[in-house]
Amino acid sequence: MSKPLILVTNDDGIVAPGIKALVNVAKLFGEVFVVAPDKPQSGKGHGITISDPIRLRKVSVFEGIESYECSGTPVDCVKLGKTVLLKDRTIDICLSGINHGSNSSINIIYSGTMSAAMEAHLEGIPSIGFSLLDYSFDADFSAAERYIAELLTLLLHKQKTKENYLLNVNIPALPYDQIKGFKLCRQADSRWIEEYVEATDPKGLKYYWLTGHFDNGDTVEGTDNYALENGYISIVPSQYDLTDYKRMKLFEYLEES
């Protein structure tokens, strides 16, 4: 590959430190083009903007990098990047993140970061979503940057097949030396235990805030949760066929009815 064209996006918004860290690494590997949300879009899942107009604005955020902020969701960013802004070019890889917080396990389906990467993958573009297990604005992305550089070196220079792929990469919030390396995993079968905080507005009407905690239930070896708890960077190759092949036989009787 000569100089690859790298589309960078995220869900925390174009001014988040995580995307700055990702652009810093990506520019070592090719020509970087950024299309990212103009505001935080965490938890937007695979949402798209159907019934409202979408804005794109050229911005100056990353030195020497062509960048646009978008009023839509992370998935909108990828669609507009490919269909409008880069319509005459071939995007070689899409990188999404670095997300502030985990996207391991079931988080993949709520995550704007991973949905953006998924959308690019759907469109035939190899894609990677990166997340650091630290929600704070001031998270230290330095170890993440080094490992992402190592991973991109392998994927861009040593990956034998040119097949399309989607990787969900989660990085423990540890110093570089304490991270043990990459671990290939399956998505753990964990979930959120929701709680809603009830409050009352000045008119006496109730409203609710979503909160809750992650139930790290499935931590057996081979899962992304296991890898992360044991100091590895988890890599889950992911895809978009949701068919439940295992349960297919259970429903065969419906066809005969």
Add this chain to the structure above:
Amino acid sequence: MSKPLILVTNDDGIVAPGIKALVNVAKLFGEVFVVAPDKPQSGKGHGITISDPIRLRKVSVFEGIESYECSGTPVDCVKLGKTVLLKDRTIDICLSGINHGSNSSINIIYSGTMSAAMEAHLEGIPSIGFSLLDYSFDADFSAAERYIAELLTLLLHKQKTKENYLLNVNIPALPYDQIKGFKLCRQADSRWIEEYVEATDPKGLKYYWLTGHFDNGDTVEGTDNYALENGYISIVPSQYDLTDYKRMKLFEYLEES
């Protein structure tokens, strides 16, 4: 099962004709409880409301049915239904829809209808999303209602296992007699070909409207697209493990680096 508790939701909003049709059928099978969006939420995917408060309002829409409209996404409706409104009860099944328009193939990941059903499934509740292949407000849901009644009869009375499941059910826009029955399918590998219509606001600034067409590429036998094109109701058992087990071997070399 005595009288099952049935949670009904959708993504077209609580006043859409499709959810009225679904409530009409559901009430034949158990106690119906409705929590649905207060406005159209198509294309919201698995989005959740993280940073804004959410409102729930009791409404009188369906005669004799306890109903709430929710200011959030379809997934929020399910979370609030289970965690707040029905917190002391066991939901036996969740029905989502009837969606105005197809959710076959890749549409499942953009669909608020299917994401709501997916969320209930995640929470351990057997769930079904229903869609009619007619986008219009005035769509004729009569054949859909009859087939949904037949399907619920089978699933609630004849399904041998009590296993949790998620079904993506799409119904052709045909009269009852022209529908050939239920066909168990895999999710077709099709996608949208996006186009954006560019327009200019009074200040001379550009904005974009998403449009495009569905590329029905994968229509081989066994897919939901094939079933629908041939007059069957497609049923795709679905699940939330996005791990790409088939491509796992391709990336094993990353662990050794």
